[in-house]
Structure formats: C-alpha cells, structure tokens
Amino acid sequence: MITMNQGAVKNAMVEVDAKGQAVPELAETLEPSADAKTWVAKLRQGVEFHSGKTLDADDVIASIAWHSREGSTSAANAVAKSMGNIRKDGPNTVIFELESGNADFPYLLSDYHILIGPADSSGNIDWDAGDGTGAYSIKSFEPGVGTHLIRNPNYWKEGRGHFDECRLIAINDAAARMNAMATGQVDAIARTDLKTVGMLKKKPGVEILQVAGTKHFTYPMDVRQEKFGDNNVRMALKLGINRQTFVDTVLRGYGSLGNDHPISVSQNYCATEIPQRQYDPDKARWHLLQSGYGGLDVEIHASDAAFSGAVDATALYAESAKAAGINIKVTRASADGYWSNTWMKVPWSASYWSGRPTADWMFTIGYKAGGNWSETFWDNARFEELLVMGRAELDEAKRRDIYVEMQTILHNEGGTVIPCFANNVDARSDKLAHGDLAGNFELDGCRSCERWWFA
Template sequence: MTKDTKRWLSSPAKTLSRRGFMTSAMAAGMAGPALMSLSGQALAAGPKRGGTFKVGFGSGSTTDNLDPATYEGTIMTAVAFLYGNNLVEVDANGALQPELAESWGSEDAKTWVFTLRAGVTFHNGQALTPADVIATINHHRGEGSKSAVNGLVSQIKDMRADGNNVVFELDGANADFPFILSDYHLVILPSKDGALIDPQGGIGTGGYIIDEFEPGVRVKAHRNPDYFKSDRAHFDEVEFLAIVDLTARQNALLNGSVHAIDRVDPKTVALLGRAPNINILEKTSTLHYTFPMRVDAAPFDNYDLRMALKYAVKRQELVDKILLGHGAVGNDHPISTANQYHAGDLAQREFDADKAAFHYKKSGHSGPLQLSSSDAAFAGAVDAAQLIAASAAEAGIEIEVVREPSDGYWSNVWNKKPWTVAYWSGRPTEDWMFASAYTDDTDWNETAWRTTEAAKRFNAVVIEARSELDSDKRRALYAEAQTLVHDDGGALIPMFANHIMGVASTVAHGEVAANWEMDGAKAHERWWFA
C-alpha cells in the first residue's frame, strides 16, 4: 500500500461515517492500543470489578450448540461474544473498532489486509496467529458448509498469511467488507494444521471462559485473567439463562434472579419502569419483525397472492397494538431509516382491502392460508398474526394462525414451513443485511426468493452496489434493491421495533450500542456493578 493511497483511504470525508471505506480509528491515525488506552481512561473513574452478572434472554433452544456456524437467537449471539472475539467490533456509535486486528486497509476494496494484535492468546494458552483466522473463516465458507454466514463469506476468493497479517482477496470490490467480519458467527477459534481444533469446544480469546453450557437452559463462565482488553470484562462470573417465556423472564428481573433481560414486552414497559430497582433501556435500532412467505412453496410462489397479503396488513395497527408505539411501520424491505441508504422515496404500502381482494382473486387461490407463529419470534407474535388474520378477512382472505411451540421453533418451523413469523436485528450496512437473508447464496434466505426475474436482478444489483465506491451511484443501486424486495419478494415486513431491555439499578454502563440487543450483545463485557 502506497503512502498516497493510505492518505486517500484515511481522509475524514471517507471515514467518519460508520459505513466509511476505512475504520474511523484509522482515519484519526490511531492504532488499536491507543484506542484501548483512551477507552480505559474514560472508564477509569467508573467501572469496578467483581460480582456475578446474570442475564435472562428471550431465546434459546435445546438444539443450540457451540459451533458458531449454527448460532441463532439473542442468547447465542451473546455467547459468541462471551468467549470469543472478532477481527473488528461495532461500537456504540455504529463505527468499527479494532479487536483482534489492530488495523486494516485496502487500496481497491478488493484486497484487504488485516494486521493482528500481538500477544493475544486463546483460553487454552495457544497464541493467536493468521492461521487461526484463516481456518475460522474457512469453517464457514468451506465446501458443503451449512454456516448461517456462508453467503456472507462466499465473496472471499482467497486468504493468505503475510507475516502477522491476514490478506483477504475478494471476488469483487466491497467497501463494507470489514463490517462483515464483526458478525457474531465469525468469532476466531484456535486451529491446528489448517483446521479448527474443535468448532464446538467453546475456546476463544474472549473475556470469559465457559464453565458450563446447557443448551436452551444456561451458560456459566468466569473471567479470563489473561484477557487482552484490560478495561473490559469487569464481572468475576457471568451466567446467561434462556427464559423464553415472557412472563417468567420479567418476573426473574423483578425478583432479582437476573440483573438484566432483553425483549421486554412493550405492554409491560410502564409496569417494569415503576419498579424502584429497575431501569428501562430502550434503543432505536434496525430490529424488524417479518412474516416471510417462501416463494418456493405453493401458494406463495404466486406473485398476486403475495401482493394480496402485503396489502391486507394494517401496519400502523400492529405498531400501535403490538409495539405500543415503540417502533415504526415497515415497508416490506429490511433496510431501516437508521441505514445510510434507506430508500425514503419508496412509497409506503398501506392497508387496502380492495387491492388485496383484487390480487387475491387474480391469484386463483381459495381456502385458508396457514400462518405459523410463536412468541419465540417476538413478544406478541401470535397476537400480531391474529391481527393480520383479522385485517385480511376484510379482503375476503382466510388465514389460519397456527400456534407453534417455542422450543425448537427456530430449527423446526422458521425457514422450513411456508409462512412463518420471525425477527431480524438488522445489520449496520445494506450489503450485510441483504447478504444475510436475501441473496441467493445464503441459507438464511427465509423467503427462498431466488429464481424469479426480479430476484435475479436483485442479486446482480447487490453485487454491483457492494463494489461501487461512488456514494450517489451506490444509493441508487440500493434503492433499486429495496424496491425489488418490496415489489416482488416474499418479505412481509410490517414494523420496525425498538430494542427494549430491563436492567437492575445496581448495574452501570456507558453509552449503549444498538447493533444487537444488550449493548451489541456485549453487556457482559462492557457493563459493571455500580
């Protein structure tokens, strides 16, 4: 990389945005250790060490395991960051910060060089090397991989070690590529002879060492005494509890069994907020609730049937009655107003019984449509499905709501049955969101939207957009991508929701990130007891 190129990549105009071409740390000319030092100074007067921090999560299943390729749900996101680290992480402002990589850069957005932090060791004492990074990524991109992020990392054409650097060669330019490496599935694991020692071993470089992992029940861990972040991981011990039942989860917070919970029901925000020992923490985010229709399964392979259902939903009613105003209406695509390239000019789809009836008649379908729902998806998911059934009935469309069991919902129902309910935390960049759930190469394409002409055009647009470095041209491409999903896809996305968390007053924290729930799923690392 030439000196002139570095200067161009580090220009403030291109870096201060969280979606900039380079990390804002690099834009400021600061290396990772300097940033860590400043962070430590900022927290020096507040954080103190000690205690056991317990968190109740509204997710978790007996089918969970410690292989990061399989992680799903908020509890497993937090587990990833409990024992592991990524090359980079997203901070409270949505910007990338150094983690296992102390710096990174590219001359053309196609070849990326990440320099690893020196002196980092895994829980088993093994030193971090580029070989561990390469073996970890290959675990997700290898032939036959069923990793949830296979589609994300499929753009990597080649990786190689260069001293203490890892060099990524992409199949095309991607200005947002570093963001992808912050995904919770991509925590770096130890390797030997080019392969991971044990993908399910739960051994990482993170702030806590796992003592007990009981799928769908609990995870216990103790502080890593050799953690490379001296100003993080303040608790002596951490315990995560899978408390899928909403009432049980909120009662656990009220009676002090846990110190924090995620996914607070909007209906009980006021009740919890009145408790003298509890604070409500709410963050506007990219979190959205979806009712995906699989376009590879009848009758949702019919365009007019999908369109009929999109017009049959009273979106504001869902925001008012399910979210109680703690969110905003959605427009059948996953890009929120918090994203840089949100298509604000795309007309908002509204409930229209006449249009719904028109498309339904044109589809030729008759009889009930089954909508599988469970509150495992989100608080009020079953009620939301019933509201959709009621509004659809006004257009002559019969919907049968099937209440599915919470345990095993994500492995047995979602992404399998033709019409289900789900949630997505969203992603900081458009490319990351689309590559996670909409492109034709991801296993998490919950609508199976791959083969229509619009879907093919969408995939071409996403590839073109990720390599386009001109912001105006990129905006136009992402607007087209959102329009294609909105018009043709199987995504029924009626609402975006705020992250609502309940936190004991004995817990202290700084500014909270919104990229995942529970402070970017790192409350255990960033918070402390007051």
C-alpha cells in the same frame, strides 16, 4: 448464544461500536487497496486464547474457512465465501483478496458467526471446546438452559470484562422472563414483553432501556409454494396488514412502520422515497382476483420464540386481513425448537431479524438466492445482479441508486411481509452501569457481559 459468544467468550476481527461504526477488534489495523478488492489485516500481538495458545493468522484463516467449506450449513456461508482468497503474510498478517471491491468489508468481519477460534496443526478447530480470546471462559454450558462464565484474568482488551462471573439463563417464556426481572432473580433481560413493560417500569430498581436500531419483525413466505409463488398473492398479504395498528398495539409505540424491505431509516441508503405501503383491503382483494382467488385460505405458524408477542401479533394480522377476503389460520408453534423445526420448514411463519450494519450484508445473508438464511427461497435475477454491482461501487451516489432499486424490488416482488421495525427494549437492574448503548443487537449489541459493570 450471541451474548455468550460475542465479546464474552470469543472475539471477532472487527467490532461494531455504539455509533454503528466498524472498529478493529482482533485486527489492530485493516487497510484496503484503492479498489477495495484487497484488504490487509494486521493482528494484535500477544492476544491469548483461554487455553494459552497465542492468536495468529492461521487461527483467523481456519475460523473463516470453516463457514465457507464444502457442505457448510453455516448462516455465514455466503458472507464467508464473499471474502474470496484468504492468505497469510507471516504470523500476524492476513490478506483478503476479494473477487470484487467491497467498501463495507470491515463490517463483514464483525459477523457474530465469524468469531475466531484456535486452529490446531492441521488447520482444524474444535468449536465444542468453547476456547476463545474473550473476557470470560466457560465454566459450564447446557444448551437451551444456560451458561456459567468466569472472568478471564488475561483479557487483552483494557476496560472490558468487569464481572467476576456471568450467568446467562435461557427463559423463552416472556412472562417468566419479566417475572425474573421484576423479582430480582436476574440483573438484566432482553426482549421485554411490551404488553407488561409499563408495569415493569414501575418496579423500584428496574431501568428500561430503549434503543432504535435495525431489528425488524417479518412474515416470510416460501415462494416455492404454489400460492406464495404468485406475486399477486404476496401483494395481497402485504396490503392486508394494518401496520400502524401493529406498531401501536404490538410494539406499544416502541418502533416504526416497516415497508417490506429490511433497511431501517436509521441506516445509510434507506429508500425513504418509496411510498409507505398502507393497509388497503380493497386493493388486496383486487390482487387476489388477478390470481384467480375470490378469497384466500392460508396457514401461518407463530411462536413467541420468534419475537415477544408474536402469536398475538399474528392474530391481529389475521383479523385485519379478513376485510380483504383473506382467512389466515394462526397455528401456535412450540417455542422449543422453533428455529430448527418450524422456521424455514413450513410455508409461512413468523420471524425476526436483528438486522445488519450495512445494506449489502443484510441483502446477502437474508435475500441472496441459495443463502442458508434466505428464508423465502426467493430468487430474482435483477436483484442478484444489483447485489454484486452495489458491493463493488465506490461512488456513494451510484451506490445509493443501486440499493434503492434493490429495496424497491423487495417492496414490490419480495416474499416477506415486514410490518415494523422494533426498538430494542431491554431491562436492567439499577445496580448495573454502562456507556452509550449500541443498537445493532439487544443488550448493547449483545456485548453487555463484556461492556457493562456494577455501579
């Protein structure tokens, strides 16, 4: 869905480039006030939706308001609400009046959820119509199966949108996905199966793409549950996983160790001063004793829909935890409907995050209390206080201190086991060409349809 929408069918106000920088997209310019509380966006003029409607400020305001409306279940609800009061100053200017300063504000406007659609005279948007300003329009769309896109001859962005047609096919089974690439049924795939990527690499005409980024695998616990509500239990589970074995075996070395917070070493403000948590079954057992457990029986649900090899990876986790007196029952969940029927519906499950370009954004969408994607249902008063402080702080040194403390809180008290950061490992035919690859999402920031071309 991200690859279908982002750049292909729709555009955002801001795009994240291959260097991880926020650059204007539908916004031609984006200028802050001195305190970063007010931002003025000038829209590109002459941009048209596939329907022929010209982009204007009303479209931008309505698109963002849809995510922050009363009763919204959007994953971007918290981000959209943080944008404060949004108003227009003529048809081509949008003014954002934030409740507090946010030096990272342009990155929020690059959120793949907050894409711009056409508003009608009542300020409503028919999202099901699939109308956008992107390089391609939708010829057909079958949820869970695939999408057929055709080139938009009036695309406003020069040097983008080179293919006449793009077909996006949902292949959830990793083996089937790898076979489709190996046999030439498809030109590119995301999330290669690392167990067999070495074999795929030997296939003539196939190129393996590896980009370090912010993607990380997680095991979120619902801290509202009695066992997971006890931080000693959470600490035991964090200490009961052998992270190095996880990286070596599950990722085949295509990644780095996680430290139970979501900020990658490739990002600003990563708290590298926090000691790397090591596999320590004796210490894990000690934490269980503090909770009154001589041993621990827990169940975790996993599916390869969470990340490639998730079921085997979770079994590896369960094996390492045995030395701490922890018995983890691994239940294989169906890949179909995993994100709607299992994730955040069961007490403990496998998950993954593609990450976000900034610390504030990642903390807001994934860990802020009450957020629709706050997968552990964790609520920490000090963390919430620091979140607001860090967003408004313009002094870089002070801001870093705030984010280090937030990562430390998550490391010591959070409800998520984060064993590793995974490189984006995709595959493409050598018939395709591209520029520098972005690492914020798979397949060149999920913009391969828009950015790539035939060699």
